Amino acid sequence: MTALHKILIANRGEIAVRVIRSAKQMGYRTVAVFSDADDNAPHVQLADEAVNIGPAAVSESYLRVDAIIDAATKTGADAIHPGYGFLSENADFARACQAAGVTFIGPSSDAIELMGSKRLSKLAMIAAGVPCVPGYEGDDQSDERLVAEAECIGFPIMVKASAGGGGRGMRLVDQAADLPEQLRSARSEALSAFGSDELILEKAVQQPRHVEIQVFADSQGNAIHLAERDCSVQRRHQKVVEEAPSPFVDDALRQRMGDAAVAAAKACNYCGAGTVEFLVDAQGSFYFLEMNTRLQVEHPVTEMVTGVDLVEWQLRIASGEPLPMAQSQLRLNGHAVEVRLYAEEPRQQFMPQTGRIARWQVPQEPGLRLDSGIGEGQLIGAHYDPMLAKLICWAPSREEALRRLASMLQDTVLLGINNNLQFLQAVLRHPSFIAGEATTAFIAEYGEQCTPPPEPGTASLARAAAVLYESNAAAAKTMSAWRRSAPESCVFTLAWEGQEYRVDLVATGKQREFGVAGQRHTLQVAGSDAQSCVIEEDGVRRRIHFARDGKQLFLDDGSGHFIFDDTSHAAAKADATAGSGLLKASMDGAIVEVLVAEGEKVSCGQTLVVLEAMKMEHPLKADMDGAVAAIHCQAGDQVKSRQLLVELNEEAL
CATH class of the missing domain: 2.40.50.100 (RNA polymerase II/Efflux pump adaptor protein, barrel-sandwich hybrid domain)
Structure with missing residues (x-):
């Protein structure tokens, strides 16, 4: 047994907050590390102590092994939890912790090194009898050899960074002519993200399900699985929605996949939390994809259906304790679904977004869980992953879990930065997803149906003008004059993504009439304050949330997040438009x-x-x-x- 007292979390954002909370509940003291960009981030405020480890760039802060070890030394931390991403699957970091006399909360450096290489891990899995996708995982990395092997495998193929994950360094190639450029691009991205440009090739399994098995092993040689998670809904090979259990997996398939995952863990003398990921075809055949030697982003859904705190288990295993549960004791209860809230713009092919969070509010109800590392006023920059938070729901049935989570998203307020809230709601309410039919091709097939309109509609522009009118009146404290019985008229010019829209407004009492692009809209204002406006349209009242920063309006009217600039009184100016060069x-x-x-x-x-x-x-x-x-x-x-x-x-x- 190893007595631990103080744990340093070598990460940021929601996973750092998540680990700190479990560690504190177990009585451990906690240390946060942070970059200049995260000076006032929630994980810094929650920890007992915090150490600045460098500038915003990850290469100068969160990827600096020496800075993190130094932070552990100066604070007296005797253990380091790496979270996920950054150094969590870096074998050299695990070795550096050991050399410094600090417990690394994760598997051995040898296991990390083996499973961190898609090429070497696949060879090990083939030897262990775990089903694998046909492909090339040789050490000859020349373009000539890769092109030749691709021809032998047959197109379409997947090009993958051997050292990476999360979709980075991964390319789907449909024809031979595209392969050289995709190899160059994948190598460049892999080298930047993981420090290695080694690639593997795999036959592309068409429209599979992405199903992964949570495994846990202790230092006494015991290993179990905690069933599966279905992570099929993805864009750019990044997971968006996860659930447990999978709507596709029955007891027999769960047993076979669980046995294969445990065999994979034992093949590398694993210790701690890990996830074995599989591709599953329509016939129920499954193929090893990779093993993540860390806690997964989507671990909450497993926690909610098993009643297990996986971070607590990690800390106990790192202290030398045996597994708290035998395989025969595993019970699944109900259904859990998780969505990843990203700073991205679904209307622009999910382009990551930057900006400052103006409003952040999530409903608190039994069965609903929020894992978040953001706060109001926080700047979301370009240095880190665009995931902001995870929203999770548990219910006795899958149908209820989906319904409740979609409603939770609809009641969530996130303003100031473009995001995928509306997209996630649409996914959870899509008939194909509700029917449990989603594969990794879901977004390619149905993403357009789930994506908000490409630009604000006339109704959204009318609502934006209504909010500005009420907000301006309140700020000027002339509401009584603005609402006199005689009609008042004004014109708003709203700029969005380089386009300007004219909105004509006539206000009579509480009634507002708008003219936008030849369309007429009439609504009633039933009330407003500094953060929301109650608008009645066609006899139906609902509350619209907004935030303002000078002439900038952040609005979510149920059809997506919009950032409008009120340019009503600004001089006309030229800007880049389509075809401008x-x-x-x-x-x-x-x-x-x-x-x-x-x-x-x-x-x-x-x-x-x-x-x-x-x-x-x-x-x-x-x-x-x-x-x-x-x-x-x-x-x-x-x-x-x-x-x-x-x-x-x-x-x-």
Whole structure:
């Protein structure tokens, strides 16, 4: 047995908050580490002690092994919990903890090293008799060998970063002609994210389910599984919705997959929490995908159907205790569903977003759980993953869990930054998902049906103008004058994503009549305050939440989150529009590569610059045919959102 007293959490955000809470409940003292960007983050405030470990960039803070070990030394922490991401699956970090006499709360460095390599782990699983997808996992990494192996495997294939996960360094390639460019792109992203550009190839299993098994093992050689989670709803290979148990898995399949997962854990002398991920086809055949040697983002759904605190188990196993439960004691109770709330814009292919959180409010009810690491006023920058929080619901049945979670999302208020709240609601209420038919192709097939309209409708613009009218009146304290019986008229000009919309308003008492793009809208204002407005439309009243920052309005009217600029009294100005030839940064980030030179001819849709933000690479494309007139950036530059990067000149053709 190893007596632990103080635990340092080498992470940030919601997982750091999650670990701190369980550690405190068990009586441990806690230490947070934070970058300059996280100076006032919730996990810093919740911990007993906190240590600044460097600037915002992860390479200078959360990935600095020396800084984290030094923080443990100066605070007297005798154990380190790595959370997930960052250094959680870094074998060198586990070794550094051991060398410093600090307990690493996770498996051995050897197990991390083996299972952290998709290539080596797959070889080990084949040897252990675990079903695997056909592919290439050899050590010859030349383009020539990979192209040749891909031809042997047959297209479509998956290109995967051997050292990574979370969809980074992963590419689906449908035809041979696209493979060389996808290999280059995957290598670049993998090297940036994981420090290794080693790749493997796998036959693409078409429209599978993504089902994973939670395993746990102790230092005495015991290992069990805690059943499965279904994580099939994904975009860019990142999970969006997870549930336990899977609506597809029956008792017999659960037994077979559980036995395979335990065999995988024993094959690498595993100790602690781990997850064995499988692809499952329509016939119930399953194939090893990877093993994550850490706690998973989606672990709450397992906790809610098993009644187990997985972080508590991690801490007990790290102290040398045996597993608290035998396999025969496992019982599943009810159903749990989790959604990941991201700072992203579904209307723009889920592009990650940056900004400051103006409002954050989640309903508190029995059976509902929030795992969050954000707070009002917090700046969401480009340095970290765009996941903000997880919302989880448990109920006796799957039908009730889905219904309650969708309602919870509808009552959640998140303003100030574009997000996927509306998208998640639509997924949970989609007939295919409700029927339990979702595969990894769900978003490709039905994502458009779940995505908010590409731009604000006339009704949303009318509501925005109504909110501004009421808010302006309240600020000016002339509500009585604004609401006199004689009609008052005014014009609002609202800017959204570079487009301006004119809204004509006529106010009579509590009635508001709007003219927008030739459409007429009439509504009644039943009440308003500084954070919401009660609007009656067609005899139905509902509350609309908003926030303001000067002339900027953050609004969620049930059709998506909008950021409007009130430019009603601003001078007209030119800006980049479709076909303007002005390429601007889509968000804060770093320039990875500039793919063109001044004077070079380019075509509409051609990638000109590659931007890295929120741990992903984003290709920025030309919006017209032309020639490069000027380049305002170079590889390595840190750029701000909407910063001008490249100018095209149509005349130069």
